[in-house]
Amino acid sequence: MQTVIKVEQLSKSYDNLLAVDKISLSVKCGTVYGLLGTNGAGKSTTIECILGTKNADSGMVSVLGCNPKKNRRHLFQNVGVQFQEGGYQPEIKVSELCEETACLYEVPADWKKLCEQFGIGDKFGSAVKSLSGGERQRLFIVLALIPNPELVFLDELTTGLDAKARRDVWKILSELKSKGLTIFLTSHFMDEVENLCDEICILKKGKAVFYGTIEQAKQSSGCEKLEDAYLVLSGEEVEG
16 A cells, blocks of 8 residues: 655754654555644644644655655645634635635635535635634635645544534545545544544654554553543543
């Protein structure tokens, strides 16, 4: 199976703080990979270094066979990114933002169809600022999928969604995965991780303390539930 993301010995410091400490990971094509850890564990910095939006101090990163710093254009056309909030004009409408985004890509997906899929097909004429938190979250996922990407980064993808909406999102992502999309996600919801992820990496204070499958995490920690395993492996249980 083709490797879509390869990271070797990645490190990044801010002044005297070592935010990412020699992380290595590998993500295979058509899989869902979860990067887990407490706030401040190094997840965002790791993703920014993988995307090339931040310079790592040392280590090697390859995304879709490319150097993310040197092959910006190729990666931009083939990688989707969903962030928690975007810097959009406050009055912009959903349709305008989607059209504006689609114009940036050579072969964009049908954004109207994506909006319908994610349950915001009736919001085309609404201002983004008027959407509920859950609707805005689904819009951000749509924007990440407009490039028709081979690889998508999803950051806390179902924050603010109710139980049914979360399950609907999981189902759509599972279908996209079955068509070959590779998904790299961060999440604090262990039911989400268990439902979606093929492999996970758990970070603790910038270091990777676990790599493997959900079952391996349970075995390694001696726990029956992933949430308990995560708390043990990430060290949160000790602090609690």
